Amino acid sequence: MHAAVVRSFDTPPRYETFPAPEASGEHGLLVDVLAVGLHPRVRSAADGSHYTSDGTLPLIPGIDAVGRTAQGELLYFVASDGALGTMAEQAVVDRRRAVTLPPGTDPVAVAAAMNPGMSSWVALRSRIDFRPGGSVLVMGATGNAGQLAVQIARHLGAARVIGAGRDPRRLDLLKSLGADDVISLDGDESDVADRLGGAAGDVDVVIDYLWGRPTQQAMPALLTARGDRSKALAWIQIGSMAGQDITLPSFLLRAANLTLMGSGQGSVTTAGIVAELPSLAREIGSGALAVNPLPLPLAQVEEAWRTPTAPGQRVVLIP
Ligand SMILES: NC(=O)c1ccc[n+]([C@@H]2O[C@H](COP(=O)([O-])OP(=O)(O)OC[C@H]3O[C@@H](n4cnc5c(N)ncnc54)[C@H](OP(=O)(O)O)[C@@H]3O)[C@@H](O)[C@H]2O)c1
Known part of the structure; x- marks a missing residue:
């Protein structure tokens, strides 16, 4: 089969022929891969920098995909741990990590949105007891995961959603995606701190895709601006x-x-995580959660790796 293959952590994957994987065990199933998202997590596995990386080479990148079984069933699946990922014509699916998609679901939309979407979906539904009526600040709301987090927080009943990020055009767009307010993280540090404290001092939850300098600024700004400091604030680190x-x-x-x-x-x-996938896949498949996929042939994986994407856009490789 053809696949994207990483032979060195210093260079992007190349399109090569590679032995097709074989399904084994009670839950293994071979599928034809239809669409694979090029997520930040995929890049960090392919350059060896992800915290789960064990240094094994060669590897096929790709942590999830949409595929079709020999019987024609459409599946979204999360790849098993190991060196054989999903950026290939075929992949082995562990049925326990797969969800069936309704016929007619757009594989590209699902491949683009499931990974960034599940970050906030799982965080709000599994990590905390998030109640409708709560308020949420998304740090890094201008990226794919951030813009979905704004929509997902709203979808799960947040009364107030605030998006913070740098890109001014993406910040504007967030309002049409359900943000009540947006905060620019660009500019003078004390101005940024004032803006954060003023608009988001009383939020119940922070979903944080940034960490580093912006978080170091935001945390004291929010906490010292709180009207009631005993009011609980859950700060969920995601990226x-x-x-x-x-x-x-x-x-x-x-x-x-x-x-x-x-x-x-x-x-x-x-x-x-897998338990949360069917409900999220339904929302993405129905078009309730917006994404901006950029489909490219898998044969162009090397160029896709090097080409910068527009903010809020997710490359989806098609084998
Ligand atoms: N833990 C999980 O379950 C999980 C799941 C999915 C993703 N993630 C992680 O979540 C993060 C975001 O993923 P994504 O898919 O949204 O990536 P993405 O689409 O590439 O978006 C990342 C955004 O980060 C912003 N950014 C980058 N450097 C910044 C800086 N120094 N200061 C402020 N903003 C900065 C950029 O926004 P501007 O354009 O505004 O600069 C960019 O649009 C990644 O770290 C990813 O690995 C975690």
Whole structure:
């Protein structure tokens, strides 16, 4: 079969022939792959920098996909752990990590949106007891996961959703996707802190795709602006687009009712993540949650890797 193959962590995958995988065990199933998202998580596995990376090469990148079984069933699936991912003409699916999609579902839309969408879907439904009427700030709302988080928070009943990010055009668009307010993270640090404290000081939940400098600024800004410091604030760390580390002054943990947690592989079990997939796939398939996919042939994987995408756009490779 043809596949994208990584032979060195220093170079993008190349389109090559590769032995087709073989299904084994009670739950294994071979599918034809129809569409695969090029998510940040896929890039970090392909350059060896993801926290789950064990250095095995060669590898086929791709952590999820939409595929079709020999019987014609359409599936969204999360790849099994290991070196053989989904950026290939064929992949082995573990049925326990797959959900059936209704006939007619657009494979490209689902491949683009499930990974970024599940980050906030799982966080709000599994990591905290999120109640309708709550208020949510999304840090990094201008990316794919962030723009879906705005929509998902609204969909799950948030009374107020605020999106913070840099790109001014994407910030404008967020209002049409359900954000009540947007905050620019660009500019002078004390202005940014004032804007964050003023607009989001009383939120119940922060969904954080950034970490690094913006989070280090936002945390004290929000906590010191809180009208009632004993009101619970759940800060859910999901991505680290702006940095791997922050410095956390100890007083922040004493001066307000802050709970810091993460959401992702490990803090949520695979079974817990998979349990959330059917409901999210239904919402994406129905068009309720908007994404902006850029479909490209898998044969162009090397160019796709190097070409920068517009903010809020997700490359989807088609074998
Ligand atoms: N834990 C999970 O379950 C899970 C699941 C999916 C994704 N993730 C993680 O979530 C993160 C976002 O994923 P994504 O799919 O949304 O990626 P994406 O579409 O590439 O968006 C990332 C956004 O981050 C913003 N950004 C980058 N550097 C920044 C900085 N220094 N300061 C402020 N903003 C910055 C950019 O916004 P501007 O254009 O405004 O600059 C960009 O649009 C990634 O780290 C990904 O690995 C985690």
